Amino acid sequence: MTHEPLIQLTDISAAYDRKQVLTDVNLTVYEKDFLGVIGPNGGGKTTLMKVILGLLKPVHGTIRFFRHGKEVPEVSIGYLPQYNHIDKKFPISVYEVVLSGLNKQKSLFSRFTAEQHRQVERTIARMGLEGLEQRAIGQLSGGQLQRALLGRAIVSCPQLIILDEPNTYIDKRFEARLYSLLEDINRECAIVLVSHDIGTVLQNVKTIACVNGTLDYHPDTEIPAEWLEEHFGCPIELLGHGNLPHRVLKCHNHSGEH
Numbered sequence: 001m002t003h004e005p006l007i008q009l010t011d012i013s014a015a016y017d018r019k020q021v022l023t024d025v026n027l028t029v030y031e032k033d034f035l036g037v038i039g040p041n042g043g044g045k046t047t048l049m050k051v052i053l054g055l056l057k058p059v060h061g062t063i064r065f066f067r068h069g070k071e072v073p074e075v076s077i078g079y080l081p082q083y084n085h086i087d088k089k090f091p092i093s094v095y096e097v098v099l100s101g102l103n104k105q106k107s108l109f110s111r112f113t114a115e116q117h118r119q120v121e122r123t124i125a126r127m128g129l130e131g132l133e134q135r136a137i138g139q140l141s142g143g144q145l146q147r148a149l150l151g152r153a154i155v156s157c158p159q160l161i162i163l164d165e166p167n168t169y170i171d172k173r174f175e176a177r178l179y180s181l182l183e184d185i186n187r188e189c190a191i192v193l194v195s196h197d198i199g200t201v202l203q204n205v206k207t208i209a210c211v212n213g214t215l216d217y218h219p220d221t222e223i224p225a226e227w228l229e230e231h232f233g234c235p236i237e238l239l240g241h242g243n244l245p246h247r248v249l250k251c252h253n254h255s256g257e258h
């Protein structure tokens with residue numbers, strides 16, 4: 001990670017109709033950052049991602065983008081949406097899903113180049129989806145669909161990749177591969193990973209943000225349990241589990257939880 005900012009959010013507040021979801025959020029994502037975003041259900045993690053992606057206009061505050069220290073109008077972002085936000089009946093194949101990640105790189109009426117098709121093939125292989133290229137997304141397992149969507153997010157080598165709960169359906173075998181893949185990708189670009197799985201997040205990321213209406217930032221992953229409990233708003237039990245340290249939440253009684 002460098003100390004050059006990539007995205008800077010200042011005093012961001014966001015709402016749906018009149019329901020305020022985020023208040024006075026300040027956050028800097030750095031070039032080659034690997035930011036883990038954790039927090040209770042309904043805390044506003046996905047809303048924060050929508051603000052960064054420009055899908056939801058904040059009611060207050062500014063968002064600025066940078067490239068090598070200079071302010072720019074936007075940065076390229078690859079996005080893996082939450083699984084339950086996907087229309088699985090949409091008639092599109094694995095190949096087309098991954099290829100659609102390159103749409104922004106071609107003009108409206110031009111064709112994809114041979115090199116772009118090779119890029120799609122390489123990405124499909126990287127995702128372990130060889131042989132499934134022509135399969136419709138409705139006929140994939142949950143984990144295979146998530147890998148296809150991850151392929152779509154990374155195929156264009158964007159400056160930032162936002163992954164919203166990428167491992168909900170991914171099996172344990174691919175999960176280890178997923179994190180080594182992300183480590184690899186992180187050499188070239190910044191990653192924001194939204195996850196409920198605090199243990200996995202803490203093992204893999206460089207910086208942490210806890211979102212619960214407001215945002216608390218931790219510049220590293222040496223996080224005391226007390227900090228997690230205070231910002232999560234509930235007690236967190238730390239357990240050892242084989243070689244993997246696991247964090248198990250003892251209770252989820254957040255006021256205002258949905």
Ligand SMILES: Nc1ncnc2c1ncn2[C@@H]1O[C@H](COP(=O)(O)OP(=O)(O)OP(=O)(O)O)[C@@H](O)[C@H]1O
Pocket residue numbers: 016019021039040041042043044045046047048258
């Ligand atoms: N399109 C919407 N219209 C109205 N309210 C919404 C909308 N999307 C989200 N909300 C509400 O905003 C709050 C924050 O939701 P958000 O999805 O950002 O939380 P989250 O932290 O990502 O939750 P989860 O961990 O369950 O995915 C919730 O109370 C949710 O019900």
